[in-house]
Structure formats: C-alpha cells, structure tokens
Amino acid sequence: MTIPFFDGHNDTLLRLLEAEGADRERAFMEGGKDGHIDLPRARTAGMAGGFFAMFPPPLKTGLAKVSGGAALEPNLPPELAWGDAMASTSGMASILLRLERAGALAVCRNAGELRAAMARDTLAAIFHIEGAEAIDTDFRSLELLYAAGLRSIGITWSRANAFGTGVPFRHNADPDIGPGLSDAGKELVRVCNQMGVMIDLSHLNAAGFRDVAAISSHPLVATHSNVHAISPHARNLVDWQLAAIAESKGIVGLNFATGFLRPDGKFDADTEIEVMVRHVDALVAALGEDGVALGSDFDGAMVPAVIGDVTGVPRLLQALLDKGYGQDLVHKIALENWVSMIAGVIG
DSSP: OOOOEEEEEEOHHHHHHHOSSSOHHHHHHHOOSSSSOOHHHHHHHTEEEEEEEEOOOOOTTSOOOSOTTOOOOSSOOOOOOHHHHHHHHHHHHHHHHHHHHTTSEEEOSSHHHHHHHHHTTOEEEEEEEESGGGSOTTOHHHHHHHHHTEEEEESOSSSOOSSOOBOOSOBSOOSOOSOOOOHHHHHHHHHHHHHTOEEEOTTBOHHHHHHHHHHOSSOOEETTOOBTTTSOBTTSBOHHHHHHHHHTTOEEEEOOOHHHHSTTOOOOSOOOHHHHHHHHHHHHHHHOTTSEEEOOOBTTSOOOTTTOSGGGHHHHHHHHHHHTOOHHHHHIIIIIHHHHHHHHHTO
C-alpha cells in the first residue's frame, strides 16, 4: 500500500518559471521527464501535498542555487533588490494560482482546507517564500502575498537581506556566521506570529535562529535541513539548534540534497539511502516522534539516484519500515507531523 506523504519543501515553481517556450501549467499537469515533481508522478508516488517554495533567483553574477553537482562558491552571494525579488515571486505565484484554477492543486490557507483537499485527492499546496526579499520593511507586500495565500516564510536564503543573514554553502563549517536579525527582521517574526504565518529557519544563520527562538511564540521549524553531527555543513542543524527545536515542540524536514546528507559533503548522486535513514534516526532521537518530517528540496538540489524524483519517496519510507520503524511512526514522518504543525501554527 502506498503511504501518503507531505513534503516540506520543493522548488518546482522556480523550475516552471525558468522553463523556456513551454506551457508551464500544462507541462506540470501532463508530466514528463523534466525535474523532480509533476502531477502524474506526484499521484503515482502518493504525494498528498507540500510547501511550494518561491525562491527569488540570485543575480546572474551571484551564487547559483544548489543544483546537480555544480561547484558552489562558499561565500554569501550579493543581496537581491526588492523589485527583482517581487517580480520573480509574482511570476511563481501566478503559476501556482493558475495551477489551482486548472484543478491541478489547491492552495491551502489553513489546516481545514488542507484536509479537505487531501480528502478529495487534490494535491494540497502551502504557499511558501524562501528568502523574504519580496517583502518590504513596511510589510505592504506581505499583506498582498498573504491575501494571495502566503502562509510560510523562510526569512533568508543563503544570502543577507533586509531582515537577516543566511548561511553560506560551506562544508566542515558552522552556521554561526554573521549578525542576528535586523530590527525589521524581528518585527517580521512578530507580524508573522500575529497573522498565522509559519517561520522557516532553514538557511538562517545561528544568530538569527537565536533571535527567532527568543521572539517567536510558535514552534521552531526548519522545513529542509539535516543533522550537522552527521554531515557538518553550515546548512545543517547543530546540537543546540536541535535542542531548541525540540524544546519548542517544533519540527525538521529531512533534506534530500546529497551534499547535506553525506559526511563528506559531496554533491554526488551515488548516495545510499542508508545515510538518509541515519539522519532520520538522529532527528527522531533529538526531536521525538512528533518532530520529524520530510523536506525533500526537489527541483532545487541533487538528490540520491536511488530516490531520483518524487516517485522515489516510497523507497525511503520502505527503508524506514525495513529499519524497524512501525507503520504509525512512518505515517507520522510522512504526513501527519506536517499536518499537525500546520494546524497549530497556521490554523
């Protein structure tokens, strides 16, 4: 029996935005060989829904997003102007909303809508932005994005912005780099708490993490991060961060990116599924059974060849069953923990 799952992070909208000369919505709905997620493959895999991220592309002279084996500059890329970020975010949002109108998915603004979409076998999408560059410091654009369905914000990608500082793509490195949240960043956390918008800590540096933990009344969430003790990458979570997430009754989504899974930090598709299970073991030990979920980073990273694309997720879930994880726990990791967190934070 296929186990339904909810994914904490994908970059499918960016892939569709950057597709040349194609009917983007039709390409997603009809499927094909491009990328990691489309509607036919999602249905085959048992994907019930996920956080559909809108990542504003970096400047052409800056750092490329993590992708299949590309060399990664270890320093932070330049900041992105609000107008450029808003333009690309609006482009991705329009794709998401057109997919909803076409019946490919449902943009869910609360847990009730999420459960209703899954009950009618419609892909449930949470509108997420990865890096808050599209939000102005007076929060006017936040109101517009919220009205369009935004319910989750990653304060930074791996670069600084008006709200905080991200972590660079460095292996054998600690996330403790750079200053904490700006005054605008601290206010963004407060405003998001009031509005019922989830704050995502993935990509945020250590000082910013501490600031969110001190300010936020919500559980701490990292939608797509792994365990630094296994793979010592600056993008991964060190022990004190995992302890803080556990204390807040928060959640971490397992990132499938090979460079954040492997102890050697290599972006290499020849990565065994056992290392993914090892991260899940460590996350369960640190966070408990309610604190672990999936956050694939599909369409934004190189994933193990054994996974390949969204249709490979059942192989990971079966590996957990084979390891001795009970059916109830695998269902929680696959789906129920995200649904519970969404209900508690977004409403």
